[in-house]
Each structure stands twice: as structure tokens, then as C-alpha cells.
Amino acid sequence: SRALTVTWWCKAYTGIIHGVLGGLMIISGFIGNILTIKILHKYTKLSATMLLVSALIAAEVLLSIVHGINLFGTLSPDIRFKRTLASYAYVYLSWVVNFLLAIIIWVIVVIMWHRYRAIAKADQISQTSNLKLARIQLTIIVVTSFLYNIPLMMDRHLVISKSTKRVIYLWNAFGSNESYELYYHAVSFYALYYIYAIPMTLLI
Numbered sequence: 001s002r003a004l005t006v007t008w009w010c011k012a013y014t015g016i017i018h019g020v021l022g023g024l025m026i027i028s029g030f031i032g033n034i035l036t037i038k039i040l041h042k043y044t045k046l047s048a049t050m051l052l053v054s055a056l057i058a059a060e061v062l063l064s065i066v067h068g069i070n071l072f073g074t075l076s077p078d079i080r081f082k083r084t085l086a087s088y089a090y091v092y093l094s095w096v097v098n099f100l101l102a103i104i105i106w107v108i109v110v111i112m113w114h115r116y117r118a119i120a121k122a123d124q125i126s127q128t129s130n131l132k133l134a135r136i137q138l139t140i141i142v143v144t145s146f147l148y149n150i151p152l153m154m155d156r157h158l159v160i161s162k163s164t165k166r167v168i169y170l171w172n173a174f175g176s177n178e179s180y181e182l183y184y185h186a187v188s189f190y191a192l193y194y195i196y197a198i199p200m201t202l203l204i
Helices: 002-043 048-075 079-092 094-120 127-148 150-154 178-195 197-203
Strands: 156-160 167-171
Touching: 002 048, 048 079, 048 094, 048 127, 079 094, 079 156, 079 167, 094 127, 094 150, 094 178, 094 197, 127 150, 178 197
Parallel strands: none
Antiparallel strands: 156 167
16 A cells, blocks of 8 residues: 555655664764874874863763664664663753763864864964863863763653653753743753854854
């Protein structure tokens, strides 16, 4: 029938895009990033840029692992398992994704700033002080990104639905608050991840 044909093609399309292309991108990206970190490791104590690039790649490796977990759930033919994994991922991995994205965005900004200084003020900067500054900046980025995402660890929780007997997520009291949704999930999120970062990158 036409309905079965459409359903089959939709599943085939999802399998190809998510499974084949998505899987290849994750696996090749993971292997490439691991090899890059191995190559750059010996330079991280000599160059601020190499230290920051290595940190950027490490964050991308962790992000690819999280996406791999999500992809595995997406491709599962078991609807119950797929929805259960999605609930667990939304509760326990959402903050990890946002945490890693914040690190990636701001490390890119700092890398551009260091490259600008290396060209514009090459005669005024020592490699030792530059490397020390990069370590301080990297620490600030990681700590700040973690602190910012703490609310995401606590604004939702898992329960077993009485009607369907499966695991679902529910918002906690402050997680369902409209002000929290507006100012944290919308205003502050876009300000921290995009509105501040993009103009700073353009200014550099």
C-alpha cells in the first residue's frame, strides 16, 4: 500500500542520514580528533595556541561521544528503548552538551585573540607569559561554563509513568517556572553563547 511505501522510505531515509552519514561523521571525527590531540600534545607546553587548540579538540571529542549515544538511540527499532534513552539523555546529557558547546565557542574566541596578539604585538609578548595567560583563560572558561550549566542538572528529573510504565522526564518546580524558562533558557543562553561571542570575534 501507499502508506507502507511512504513509511518504508521514511525509515530508509532516516537510517541513511542518521546511521550511515551521521555515524561516519562521528567515527571519522572522533578518530581524527584523537590523532590530532596525540600530535599536538608535545606542543601544548610550548605554545598557547596549541594548548587552546588541544582543549578545543578534546571538547569536540567528548561532544562526539554524546552525539554517538543519541544516534544509537535514534536508530534503535525499539520505540520504548528509544524514548527511554531520549529521556535519560535529556535529563543527564543536556547540560553536558551545553557545557561543551560553551567551552568550544569561547575557546575559539580566545584562540583568535591570541593569534591577533601574536601578529600585532609579537615583540611585546613572551611565550612563557602567553602560555600562562592561556591556561588561566582556559580554566576560567571551563569553570564558568560548568557553573552556568548547574541549573540544567537540577531543573528536571526522571519518573516512571503510571499509564505507560515507561521512564519519562518531568520539570522540577523551578524548571517549569516561566521566568526561568525565559531568562535562563532564552535570554542568558543566547547572550552567553552567541550575542557576546560573535561581536568579540568580529572586534578581534
